[in-house]
Amino acid sequence: MSFQKIIAWVLVVIWMGVIFSFSAQVANKSNQLSTGITEIIAKTVQKVVPQADLKIKNINHLIRKNAHFFVYLVLGLLVAYALKTLGVHGFKAFFIGLVFCIIYAILDELHQMYVPGRGPGLKDVLIDSAGASVGICTFMIIYYLLKKQI
Secondary structure: OOHHHHHHHHHHHHHHHHHHHHHOOOHHHHHHHHHHHHHHHHHHHHHHOOOOOOOHHHHHHHHHHHHHHHHHHHHHHHHHHHHHHOOOOHHHHHHHHHHHHHHHHHHHHHHHHHOOOOOOOHHHHHHHHHHHHHHHHHHHHHHHHHHHHO
């Protein structure tokens, strides 16, 4: 196996570990992290738009759901790249990559059943799947455009 293939799959596994570590945070710690990020965003928005009436609780929910989307977007990018190193392209790569990411999203949600204050959510799996599909498609489009220029 080539060095490029090994690195590609190691990056996938590392990113899966990052996702797992976020999911392993107890509810209070996870909420503190996202609330801190939300407060920074709210303060920044209020500097630009002082009359903005931002509800931290509502924004925090949005931040948390966007986090699901974006961490799985990155996973989708990494999985698509790793599949490319194995010579898997086109619809087959999209399908295999998406199934891989969906299975991990389901396992991640099931894992949360054992984390204090957390639980599984079908909506989160759907958001994760959407993020993964955007990541895979983004990789495929960029790869196609770069390949066309060469």
